Amino acid sequence: MPDDDLWSAIADPSRRRVLDLVVERGEASASWLAGQVPFTRQAVAKHLTVLEEAGLVVRRKQGREVLYRVDAARLDEASQALAQVAQRWDRRLAAIKRLAEAAHAAALADAARTEPVAAIPDPQGADHDHADPTDRHA
Numbered sequence: 001m002p003d004d005d006l007w008s009a010i011a012d013p014s015r016r017r018v019l020d021l022v023v024e025r026g027e028a029s030a031s032w033l034a035g036q037v038p039f040t041r042q043a044v045a046k047h048l049t050v051l052e053e054a055g056l057v058v059r060r061k062q063g064r065e066v067l068y069r070v071d072a073a074r075l076d077e078a079s080q081a082l083a084q085v086a087q088r089w090d091r092r093l094a095a096i097k098r099l100a101e102a103a104h105a106a107a108l109a110d111a112a113r114t115e116p117v118a119a120i121p122d123p124q125g126a127d128h129d130h131a132d133p134t135d136r137h138a
Contacts, residue, residue: 002083006078013049014039022057027069103106 010016014037021036022028030048034041048068051057059066064129 001023003081006056006081009050009056010078011039012028012047012050014043015050018044018047019051019056022068023075027067029065029067033068039045 006068010019017037018033021033022122025032030041030044033048034044037044048057048059052059055071056078057068059068061067
């Protein structure tokens with residue numbers, strides 16, 4: 001199955017809730033699932049169809065009832081695919097962090113080079129700074 005089907009199937013929060021319920025219960029009918037969520041049985045059936053097309057759930061008939069269960073192998077594939085995406089994002093974010101830190105350090109170094117040198121304090125005090133240089137009696 002293409003990963004696009006997988007991402008599309010698990011992108012919807014309501015669909016993920018249906019999948020979680022099937023995982024928790026092991027096997028469930030659309031009617032039972034509809035009793036556990038705030039949407040209609042028809043909506044549950046549509047979500048189950050999408051999950052089935054993505055290979056995340058399989059159906060089996062038991063009498064007149066259709067029961068759904070998780071395809072453990074496909075769910076494992078999905079978990080591994082999500083972990084790989086997370087690793088790629090972690091690497092990208094680490095690279096962005098390194099670039100940002102390097103740019104920040106360069107900006108600080110540049111600012112330190114261009115700051116004016118602080119005046120050396122006059123040991124005779126502040127009043128001496130304002131004295132008239134032509135006044136020889138001060």
